[in-house]
Each structure stands twice: as structure tokens, then as C-alpha cells.
Amino acid sequence: MKTTALSKEGFDLKIGILTIGNELTSGRIRDTNSSFIAEAVNRQGWRVSVIMSVGDEYADIRKGLDYILDAADAAIVTGGLGPTADDITTEAVAKAYGLALYTDEDVLREVRSRLERLRVAWTPNNEKQAMFPEGAMPIHNPTGTAWGFALKRADKLISVIPGVPGEVERMLPEGVIPLLKEMEPGPRTVVVGRTIKLFGLSEAKVDQTVSGLDLGFEGLSIGFYPRFPENHLVLTVRSPSEEEARKTLSDVESKVEGGLRKYIFGHDDNTIEGIVASLLTRKRLTLAVAESCTGGLIMDRLTDIPGSSLFLERGYVVYSNKSKTDLLGVPAEVIDGCGAVSEETARLMAEGAVKKAGTDLGVGVTGIAGPTGGTEAKPVGTVYIALADREKTTCRLFHFRGERRRVKEISARWALEMLRRYLTGAYPNG
């Protein structure tokens, strides 16, 4: 696998990640914290040298910590900070370095008042959550009762936070990253980043385009994150001056976006359904969707957006031929003559959605998701996607590869993409 790292600048802090819990070593729970932390660390321009998971065992935690502090400058540890007996991380860290535990009265008060607000009864084992190894500094948990802590060992730093993903998402950037920044050698640096989100261009083509650019900027690193069916490019710039960093980032962004503009659908936290939803809302346009092979997936994604009822009038999942005729007015002769999977049917589905629902826009999708139903002329993966407004209809034919779910997902994604392109007016013909 290739990593586009055009500059090695700034890769001067090595981090090890240790996630703790029997639910990880038993395979009961998939460890999502590690990749979240690894991505955040890389966005700072730092490097992850090892990721480890161990169960709730004193010896395993200690050995894992030793390994990480040997291999890296800092350890980020998650899990095992709850109030129950098998949450032993704090004690295990203290034992590993021969430290006693102390109770932090401020933390104790905060935990107590949080539980009171939640009307949860106080039990003695909650006191555990205000105890930390001697010399450790508590790390605030804005969303739960399990505070974390940071402990210096010689010139290395151990940061420990809970394993609940929602708490990691807050405590890592707010509590841990700032402490790690202070560890950076040399003058303090500013890190700025930008995620460019692409769809419709293969991984190889994106890589090729970016590699071909002259991007010899100091302090720049580029990460490439394939998130099927999208590709995300993460630009990170480190510089002693924020102004400098922002200028470089903006220069790089212009260069990268120049060659890829058609395929860029959003940035940073944007999602395609969120973008389409806000475009439709802003333009006060309404939509009806007629789905055959995607089976409701397009509507499912759009209705994930709060407030989608403002623009979504209705959806039709027209699985049978009869339903295509009954609900959308696709003539039985067209279905018989051209096929349920045909450009004609897709167009009439989109147009029927507009007419029957009385909306501004209509989408029609029909195809063969597989594994059966393919023919020589129309193999599995053949999908027609039509987009109609009240005046005209465009339709595109796709040949997707892969199994049933994959064909559904990429078809739904393309339908949303065609909507985005239509609504931004940039590529009216797809």
C-alpha cells in the first residue's frame, strides 16, 4: 500500500497507542479508537510507531507500556477507567512505576455533582474515578465521569483516557493533543489541515495526479485515505508561524484542487448527503426518489440528515414492474420492450417521480445488483441513473463491479453525486 508522504518534515514525535480491554482481545468489540487516534496523530504531522491492545491484566498492561515507552516518545492509552472491579488501568499504571494513588478532591466533587445531575446513585466504587497515580495530572472528561490523566516518565509522556469512542473524540483533541504539542522539540509549531473529499476518480488516478504535482512545500505532508466509494486527501502543514502555515495550505490546496476539481465534492466534515440536503434546502427545491436496484438506500441516506423533510417529499421503492407502472406511470410496453433495466425506464421513473409527487426534481435508478439477473447485453452491475427536473432529464449508464451490496452503495453514491453536480450547476451533463 502506498502512502503519499511528499515531505517527511515534522515527523519528529513518535507515539505509541495502547488500548486496554478484554472486549478487544476477545474480538467482542472492534477497536475503533486506535485508527481514530492514529489519524489524529498523523494530522499533527507526528508518527505512530506501534498500536497495541491488551486485556485487563496488570502484567499485560505493564509490558505493553514498557514496550511503547521504549519505542516511542509518548503513549496514548485508552480503556479501563470505569468504576467496576475489572477497570484496573489506573492501578496498573501506578503499580508499573511504583506510585501510590491519590484522590483529587476537585475531580471527586465534579464526578459527584455530575452523577447527582443525572440522578445516578453514588456508590463507593465511584470514588475510584477520582484517584490518580502520584504526580499525574487529571484530564477533564466533558461527557462522562471517567477522567483521564497524564503522567511524565523521564522525558516521556503517558496519557490515559477512557475507551468510550465518544469520549475519546472529545478528550483526545481537547486534553491529550495539547499536552503532546508541548513535547515537540524546537520552536513551537502551528499545524493546520484540510481534508479534500473526492468521488468518481479511482484511487490510482488520484494518487497519480497528486504525485505529478510540484508540491515541494516545507512542512507539508499529504495523507491518502480511501473511504469506499470516496477518496479523501488530508493536507497537513506545520510551520512556526500560523500565517505562514495558512498561506502554504492555501497554496497547496489550489494546486491539488486544480487538477481534480470535477471530483471534489466537499471538505473536512462534509458528507455527500449533507451537501445535497443543504443545497436543496437553500435553493428551496423539493425531491422525490424512485429506486429499484438501490432498494431505498438513497432515501435512507438523505433521511439521515435532520430537517430532510424540508425537501424530501417522498420515495418510491418500485421493485416490481407493476409498481413502476402503478406508482410512476412507466408504461408496461416500455418495460416489456426496453426492459425494466433500461435508459427508457430510468428516465420515465425520474420523470414519473416529478409528475406524481409534484416535486422540482426526481431521481430514477434501475439496475442489476446481482448476483443473478445479468445477461450478455446487461451484465450484473449495469445501472441506469436518471435525474429529471420539470423540463429535462439526463441519464447515465454505469457498469459497476463487485457484489450486491457494493453495487447498491456505489449506485446510491452516484445518484447523490449527480444531484450535487446538477445543484451546483458545474457539470450539467454529469
Next chain:
Amino acid sequence: MKTTALSKEGFDLKIGILTIGNELTSGRIRDTNSSFIAEAVNRQGWRVSVIMSVGDEYADIRKGLDYILDAADAAIVTGGLGPTADDITTEAVAKAYGLALYTDEDVLREVRSRLERLRVAWTPNNEKQAMFPEGAMPIHNPTGTAWGFALKRADKLISVIPGVPGEVERMLPEGVIPLLKEMEPGPRTVVVGRTIKLFGLSEAKVDQTVSGLDLGFEGLSIGFYPRFPENHLVLTVRSPSEEEARKTLSDVESKVEGGLRKYIFGHDDNTIEGIVASLLTRKRLTLAVAESCTGGLIMDRLTDIPGSSLFLERGYVVYSNKSKTDLLGVPAEVIDGCGAVSEETARLMAEGAVKKAGTDLGVGVTGIAGPTGGTEAKPVGTVYIALADREKTTCRLFHFRGERRRVKEISARWALEMLRRYLTGAYPNG
């Protein structure tokens, strides 16, 4: 976190997992192999003592291997077996133990003929894929060109397979587990397993029920896997005799299922949509679904099943009030009087689906997915699910917690559950 391990029998083989690749330490790719392997290892009654991920670096791979062979009886290694220059796992393992590489002519021939069949041009770096450390035994890859290998070091075993999840899913059970079985001390044992899949009972209640049973069977271990919104129990029995193992498994299964029968929807590889699909197909019944707050998710899940066109006539995503009236005949007065989110509307949606689509069964779902739209009387998470046949309609009211997507998912899951219960005739009133 609690692990229901009622018997420690059979936990006599300790495994370490090492996944290799820069895409893991950069957070580009989430490591799904580790939890898959950990679960498979635990199903054998063995234990995972550590999971590690390192980048494609000789020193890191070597240190990781050393750590694992010190902590465990065997290492399962994935990744870095491809033909490109940054795939260095084979060489790194050889270097770590001072071994030369040899070319296996049989593997070379197989790789060559596979590429020929796929019409992929042979390049010299493909030869790398037939090279193994001295003393290693190749492990067949049934789906790709990257063979794995197993290498003995003193009394420990290193198994190396590619990192592509689809290849791990085949090569782990077919190539690696059998080799590990041979390592077990004492007489050869047989392992049999059964997964019991539950829905509708909380994690705590399932745990409580199982803990209350007298399950003192020799060689039994029980794993508890919450897979929101379902809970899966994995029973594993190890015994020197297969007959004995199967008998114990069947006894345990009866005991466990006795107290939980209502909540058991399937076993092993069953999915709820697969079960509902096969029940409908077998009974030759047709279905139409009318969704409001689930936004197409029920249809999306059912259409994931190949052949769903046999029973799925159509789906309505009736997001607007007008669409509920137009498409399903829900009178505007009912919507105005009782509310779009009400038992009356849900029932009329299900009945309207049956009537308008001419199907045997209809489902109607309406609710408040949030985050806004809740009231004192009908807070966010209020969901009505109705199921109608041609004669009668049942409706259930739910109060779900959590954010929008979670409410959609659990609502869709309950709709499928109500279909399953209706179709099996066991709990006609839900």
C-alpha cells in the same frame, strides 16, 4: 466490561496477533482483521494475549515479533505479502531469524497460472510472492496470489497471511487454525460451536439470564458479543471426542435457549433480513413496506437479500403528510387529528400498503427520529410500528433512546422482528 466466561477450560493456547502496514499506523485503514482473528481464536477456546500493529519497517516488525513470541505460544501475522517494494513482511521475518529465502517452484507455477487466467501480465516482482524463509511451509491462498507461510521457532509457531480481509477470512480457518490445533498440548481435541442470536432483550438481561443457569459443563466457554441492536452468544465446547462435544453443546443450547426463546431470532450465520426473506419466500407471501421515520432503511435491508424481488412488491417512503394520503390513502383528517406520528396513522399506513400494493402483508412505521420534532407527549424516539395482513393489524409503540441514526436502525430492526414473529406464528401479538 464484562465477559461471560463460565469456564476457563481449554484456554491453554496463547496467541499474539501482529498486523503490518503503514495504512494501519497512519489510521488510513481501520484494522478489521485483528478482531476477526481474535474472535476466531476465542471460538477455539484459545486466548489472545496481545494485538499489535506496526508499519512496513524491518525493525518494527522484528520487535513486534519478538514481543509476541515472548508473550504467547504463537503469532498470527497479516499484511505486507504483496508484490510491491513496500511489502517487506517475508523478508523482515527471514532477517529477524537470520534465514535465507528460497523459491517454492510449486507456488511459483500456481501464481503464474493464476495471473495467466486473470490475463494479468507477469512481472519480475511477482516472483517475490513464491519466496519464503528457509524452513517455512507455504500456506495456500485460495483467492489471491499472495501465499502465506508458517515457520516454527523452537516450540512456537509464526503464521503469516496477507492482509486483505477476504483472504484472511479463508486462509485463517483453512490454513492457520489447523496448524495451531496441532500445537495443543495433551490429547487432540474437537471444538464445536454454536452462535445464538438474540434481539429485544438488553445486554444486562441476557447476561443475567445466562449467569443464572447451571452450566457447569466441562470444556464449555460462552462468549457474549453485543452487535447493536442484537446480542450474540457464542457457545464453544472442547472435548477429546466429537460425539461428547456435540452432546454437551446440544445440552447447553437447550438450557440457554429455554429462558431466552422469545428473543432468539437465529443462529450462526443467520441475519434477520435473511430469515424474514426465506420465511416470506417459503410461505409465498408478498410484502409492501410504508416507511416514514426509517426513511427506506427497512427496504434497503430486505433488498440486500438476493431474490427479494420474489416477495417484495414495493416500498413507500412517505415522508410528507401529503404522500401518506396520496399513496396510502391515510385520510388527512386522521393525520391532522391524531398526528402523523400516531397509532392510527401507523395502522392506516400498513393497511394502505396492503390495499394499494395488493400484497399479503404490509408494514407501516412512523416516528420521531430527532434531534428535533419531539414534544412532551411524543418525545424524540417515539415510534409506532404496525403490521397488517388482509384481515387484521397489530401495532406497537416504542420509546427508543439515542441519536437519529440509532433510532432509525432500531426501528427498522423491530419492524423486521415483528415480521419474523408474525411469520413464525410464535408471538402473534409481538
